[in-house]
Amino acid sequence: MEQQRTGTCGGPPWSGGGPAWLRRLADRQETGRIPWLSTLALAVFVMVGSGFAAESQQGTREPLDAFARVLLLAGPALLLLRQKYPVPTVFGVCAVTLVYFAAGYPYGPVFLTVAVAVFAAIVAGHRRAAWWAVGLLWAAHLLVAHWLYAYLPPGGDEAAPWGQEVFVTAWVIAIAAASELVRVRREVWARERAERAAAEKRRADEERLRIARELHDVLAHSISVINVQAGVGLALLDSDPEQARTALTTIKAASKEALGEVRQVLDTLRAPGEAPRAPAPGLDRLPELVQQAASTGLTVDVETVGQKAALAPGADLAAFRIVQEALTNVVRHSGSRTARVRIVHSPGSLALQIDDDGPATGSDAGGSGRGLIGMRERAGALGGTIKAGPRPDGGFRVLAELPVQTEETK
Numbered sequence: 001m002e003q004q005r006t007g008t009c010g011g012p013p014w015s016g017g018g019p020a021w022l023r024r025l026a027d028r029q030e031t032g033r034i035p036w037l038s039t040l041a042l043a044v045f046v047m048v049g050s051g052f053a054a055e056s057q058q059g060t061r062e063p064l065d066a067f068a069r070v071l072l073l074a075g076p077a078l079l080l081l082r083q084k085y086p087v088p089t090v091f092g093v094c095a096v097t098l099v100y101f102a103a104g105y106p107y108g109p110v111f112l113t114v115a116v117a118v119f120a121a122i123v124a125g126h127r128r129a130a131w132w133a134v135g136l137l138w139a140a141h142l143l144v145a146h147w148l149y150a151y152l153p154p155g156g157d158e159a160a161p162w163g164q165e166v167f168v169t170a171w172v173i174a175i176a177a178a179s180e181l182v183r184v185r186r187e188v189w190a191r192e193r194a195e196r197a198a199a200e201k202r203r204a205d206e207e208r209l210r211i212a213r214e215l216h217d218v219l220a221h222s223i224s225v226i227n228v229q230a231g232v233g234l235a236l237l238d239s240d241p242e243q244a245r246t247a248l249t250t251i252k253a254a255s256k257e258a259l260g261e262v263r264q265v266l267d268t269l270r271a272p273g274e275a276p277r278a279p280a281p282g283l284d285r286l287p288e289l290v291q292q293a294a295s296t297g298l299t300v301d302v303e304t305v306g307q308k309a310a311l312a313p314g315a316d317l318a319a320f321r322i323v324q325e326a327l328t329n330v331v332r333h334s335g336s337r338t339a340r341v342r343i344v345h346s347p348g349s350l351a352l353q354i355d356d357d358g359p360a361t362g363s364d365a366g367g368s369g370r371g372l373i374g375m376r377e378r379a380g381a382l383g384g385t386i387k388a389g390p391r392p393d394g395g396f397r398v399l400a401e402l403p404v405q406t407e408e409t410k
Contacts, residue, residue, distance in 0.1 A: 034080055042116065043076035046109045053108030062104040062154050071100040075113035082120035087129040093117040094137040102144050104153035115175045122179035123186060131176065138172055213374040215262065217321045222258035224331050226251050228296040250295040282316030283343070289324055296331050299338045306345030315404040318378040319343075319352060322386070325371045326354035326398040334396060335359050350402045358395035375400070 050072055054064045062068070074096045082089040093113050100110055114137065121130035144152060145160035233247035261281075290300045311319070323341055330339045336357040344351035372388050375398070379386045384402035391397050 033083065035083060036080070039076050039079050042079065042112065043073060046072055046076060046112060049109035050106060053106040057106040060154070060157075061106040064105060068100065068103070068105045071096055071103075071105070072110060075110065075117075079113060079116055079120075082117055083124075086117075086121040086124040087126050090117040090121040090126075090130050090133040094133045098137055098140050098144075101141065102148075102152055104157070111171070118175050119179045119182070122176065123183050125183070127180070127183070130179070134172055134176065138168065141168065209377060213321070213377060216371070216374055217325055219258060219262070222254045224328050225254040225292050225296055228331060229254070247295075250292075254292065254295075280313055280317045281320045282311065282313070283319050283323075284316075285320060286323065286341075289320075289327060293327050293331065293339070297337055298327070298331055300327065300341060301338070302341045302343070304343045304345070308345055311350070312405045315350065315382055315402055318382055318384075319350060319400075319402060321378060322352055322375050322398070322400050323354060325375055326352075329371055329398075330354075330356045330396075333360055335361050336395065348403060348405075350404045352398070352400040352402070354398040355391070356395050358390075360396070 047069070050064060050068075054061070064072075075093050078089050078092045078096065094117070097110055097114050101107075114134065118130045118134050121127075121133070142165065145164075146162075149157050149159055229247040229250045233244045233251070236244045236247070286302060290302060293300045327339060327341075330336065334356045336359075339354060339356045342351075342353040342355075344353075372386070375388070376386045379400055379402060382402050382404070384400060387397075387399045389397065
């Protein structure tokens with residue numbers, strides 16, 4: 001919402017969409033609908049205005065007869081097609097206007113139909129056709145007004161004064177310039193709409209990836225623990241019921257935790273913008289990870305180097321999920337029953353190193369193959385890096401470097 005307010009306030013006047021009437025006009029132009037109401041209003045105005053013009057020019061121009069009224073209605077009738085067929089419309093309207101003018105009928109609002117046709121053609125992107133049509137009309141006007149007037153009605157007419165041509169030329173240029181301005185603004189609006197749509201799609205994609213990472217990390221870790229404990233429970237159900245009971249208790253706790261975190265993610269989806277009911281996990285929950293790993297038979301040694309600081313929520317969550325996914329992969333894919341987590345705090349950065357001694361079991365243990373990709377995406381979102389691969393002396397290592405901002409320095 002804040003971004004939208006900023007977009008409408010800053011920059012040039014049209015950067016936020018321009019005047020409402022002009023946006024609606026451009027939108028109607030894009031839809032290609034037949035403009036009945038505006039054309040009818042224009043036809044009424046042209047007919048009434050031409051009647052007044054005929055009275056004021058009585059004796060100098062031909063009176064309005066039936067043919068004149070047909071020509072006055074023909075222009076607006078052609079304008080009904082200006083949005084679907086702008087090029088034929090602008091040439092047709094200019095031709096009708098030229099016939100009207102050459103027949104000696106009164107000057108008046110008939111030229112508004114030319115302005116509307118030129119406007120529609122230029123806004124639709126047919127600039128050359130519009131310029132050709134209005135240019136030919138202007139040239140024909142010069143020919144009729146200064147050379148052919150003696151052969152055309154009204155009788156006894158004289159050549160038009162050349163000063164009149166300055167007004168006509170200025171009128172033509174003004175119509176074309178206004179149309180070009182609207183065309184440019186319309187292109188700006190179309191580009192801004194495309195950019196907003198792309199930004200919204202990008203935000204939606206990023207949010208979908210974030211949710212997918214959260215669900216993967218929550219479910220992968222918890223299901224791995226449940227899988228291991230279920231195997232232990234089945235193996236000891238008859239020989240050691242007490243140990244089987246412990247395995248089932250661990251399964252219950254792990255599934256409850258997984259359900260809680262999944263519910264938190266789903267609550268965020270259902271009510272975007274609301275604060276989550278529970279805080280996002282961070283490195284302060286590392287002892288829980290160690291305890292859960294221990295329930296699967298994995299011993300985890302944790303070493304912390306440097307002075308601990310309260311990390312920003314995003315960095316704290318990313319660090320926790322990276323360690324969680326690395327330990328999950330050890331449980332799934334490594335034959336080693338020990339892992340080492342080394343956390344190095346330094347000004348402006350956080351290093352995470354997770355090692356196991358291997359060897360790999362050669363089984364995916366039901367994994368999706370998205371764990372390392374998710375870790376890289378989390379680190380990349382913060383501007384950090386992830387290196388993961390076999391160690392030269394055997395085993396596997398995950399090394400994450402995260403630039404972080406502490407709560408105190410935000």
